[in-house]
Amino acid sequence: MAIPPITFGWFLPTSGDSTCLADPAQRLPQSRALFDEVVDVVDGGGFSYMLMPVNATCWEATVVGSYYAARTNNIAPLIALRSGYCNPVLSAKMYATLDQLSGGRLCINLIAGINDDDTRADGVPDTKEIRYEKMDEEVQIMKALWAAVSPIDHQGKHYQISALMEPKPLQAPHPPFFLGGGSDQALEISAKHSTVHLFWGDRPAGIAEKIKDVRARAAKYGRADQIQFGMRLQIVCRETEEEAWVAAERLIAGATKFELANMHGGQASAEGIRRTSAANRDVWRLLEESGNSLKIHPHLWTGISMVRSGAGVAVVGNPEQVAATLDEFVDAGCTSFCLSGYPHADAARIFADRVLPYFQGRMSESIPRAA
Numbered sequence: 001m002a003i004p005p006i007t008f009g010w011f012l013p014t015s016g017d018s019t020c021l022a023d024p025a026q027r028l029p030q031s032r033a034l035f036d037e038v039v040d041v042v043d044g045g046g047f048s049y050m051l052m053p054v055n056a057t058c059w060e061a062t063v064v065g066s067y068y069a070a071r072t073n074n075i076a077p078l079i080a081l082r083s084g085y086c087n088p089v090l091s092a093k094m095y096a097t098l099d100q101l102s103g104g105r106l107c108i109n110l111i112a113g114i115n116d117d118d119t120r121a122d123g124v125p126d127t128k129e130i131r132y133e134k135m136d137e138e139v140q141i142m143k144a145l146w147a148a149v150s151p152i153d154h155q156g157k158h159y160q161i162s163a164l165m166e167p168k169p170l171q172a173p174h175p176p177f178f179l180g181g182g183s184d185q186a187l188e189i190s191a192k193h194s195t196v197h198l199f200w201g202d203r204p205a206g207i208a209e210k211i212k213d214v215r216a217r218a219a220k221y222g223r224a225d226q227i228q229f230g231m232r233l234q235i236v237c238r239e240t241e242e243e244a245w246v247a248a249e250r251l252i253a254g255a256t257k258f259e260l261a262n263m264h265g266g267q268a269s270a271e272g273i274r275r276t277s278a279a280n281r282d283v284w285r286l287l288e289e290s291g292n293s294l295k296i297h298p299h300l301w302t303g304i305s306m307v308r309s310g311a312g313v314a315v316v317g318n319p320e321q322v323a324a325t326l327d328e329f330v331d332a333g334c335t336s337f338c339l340s341g342y343p344h345a346d347a348a349r350i351f352a353d354r355v356l357p358y359f360q361g362r363m364s365e366s367i368p369r370a371a
């Protein structure tokens with residue numbers, strides 16, 4: 001099996017940025033100026049894609065992604081799509097249009113949604129299990145519409161579609177699908193459809209096990225050699241290891257372990273997330289296991305999980321230590337890194353200048369391509 005080159009993505013903080021996650025006064029609210037600064041660094045920095053997340057407080061991902069596709073030359077928006085939210089014919093049309101207009105710079109991140117309570121509040125009453133069923137059908141429909149030269153005939157449990165759709169995407173056979181989720185259903189759908197399955201942080205040995213599992217599932221669909229794997233991690237990098245740990249501690253100064261009520265959205269939100277998301281239960285299990293050191297590996301730190309859900313595991317160290325830790329994930333089978341750090345423009349600048357050089361000759365500035 002040919003090993004694909006390593007690709008790097010960065011995160012656009014469309015729900016706001018921060019210089020200390022435990023202190024609301026240090027929050028940097030969403031604005032075009034805030035995003036512009038991050039995008040400028042990322043577009044010129046050797047990264048190939050930029051993740052636009054979705055949640056109740058994020059600016060809308062496809063709109064933001066389209067805006068920045070028009071204002072950049074290199075970077076591809078990785079646009080989160082929450083299943084059950086958008087008619088799949090409309091999704092197929094929007095993404096084909098954006099893929100054409102951006103010159104083939106589009107990636108789609110399939111997401112079931114982290115909290116059933118939020119989804120219900122949005123007027124989407126489906127459980128996560130149903131949203132995954134819909135995700136599977138939505139991807140089938142988009143792929144079929146993009147490939148078809150005559151009307152498709154999709155008779156599914158949730159969608160019945162007989163459309164023929166123009167335009168077609170520029171990328172052949174279609175833009176890459178990423179998927180972030182940790183349940184059995186997520187892994188199965190990713191095995192079937194994803195170009196890149198994304199994991200939140202874990203120990204490299206744990207990720208190697210998960211990759212073995214998803215690859216075995218992908219083999220059932222003849223995709224064992226097609227699916228790639230990526231890590232969604234935070235980065236705290238400074239010239240010296242000591243400086244990096246000081247910066248990490250500063251990010252959560254004032255936070256108390258296990259007081260999830262401190263998190264954005266409060267206790268009720270934390271409980272809804274714990275109920276809904278297997279991937280998030282894993283992240284908070286790692287926080288519990290990390291003890292007082294908050295470390296799960298010499299340079300993998302769970303501190304950010306004290307104050308937020310999701311991508312709470314950070315790589316902390318000097319540039320060489322950060323690169324070496326990412327390389328442990330490469331050895332485990334990962335070929336893509338979707339990264340972030342606080343505040344996002346500064347952290348991206350440090351990563352691009354000081355860590356990316358360790359990957360020269362092994363990395364690509366092109367996005368992962370769907371097979």
Ligand SMILES: Cc1cc2nc3c(=O)[nH]c(=O)nc-3n(C[C@H](O)[C@H](O)[C@H](O)COP(=O)(O)O)c2cc1C
Nearest residue numbers: 053054113114180181182183186198232277278279
């Ligand atoms: C890499 C990654 C990125 C994610 N991005 C988002 C996101 O942008 N918005 C969101 O609501 N959930 C996001 N999620 C969370 C999933 O929606 C969440 O885990 C969901 O509940 C899926 O359930 P499961 O983990 O039980 O499969 C992400 C998860 C992962 C692993």
